[in-house]
Amino acid sequence: MSASSSSVVDTTGWVYAGELAELDDDVPVTVDVDGDPVCLVRRGGGVRALLDICSHQDYPLSQGEVTGDSIECCVHGACFDLTTGAALSLPATEPVPVFPVQVREGKVYVTSPETG
Numbered sequence: 001m002s003a004s005s006s007s008v009v010d011t012t013g014w015v016y017a018g019e020l021a022e023l024d025d026d027v028p029v030t031v032d033v034d035g036d037p038v039c040l041v042r043r044g045g046g047v048r049a050l051l052d053i054c055s056h057q058d059y060p061l062s063q064g065e066v067t068g069d070s071i072e073c074c075v076h077g078a079c080f081d082l083t084t085g086a087a088l089s090l091p092a093t094e095p096v097p098v099f100p101v102q103v104r105e106g107k108v109y110v111t112s113p114e115t116g
């Protein structure tokens, strides 16, 4: 699953990020959406999207593991809330940005945190 900086942006600013059917529950993947690395996590029929950069030392969160409602960075073990991006455990103390997500007709769209 991938989207590139040349991804289709619809008239309301939502960027196509891939197909829902290509995501497995609780298995994070990274996509490039308009130049931003975005970590997508499917949760049933919905999807969470966070900036794919750990706020501790910039490692990709998509390499981590989903446990419950959080994702754990595989480098030093900081956990982040999948819905809010809040840092739940040390060594991270800062949140990661969360991207609004829409699933329409089996397609996943994200938009920037500023415009969602």
Ligand code: FES
Residues within 6 Å of the ligand: 054, 055, 056, 057, 058, 059, 073, 074, 075, 076, 077, 078, 091, 092
């Ligand atoms: S780089 Fe993620 S916890 Fe350190």
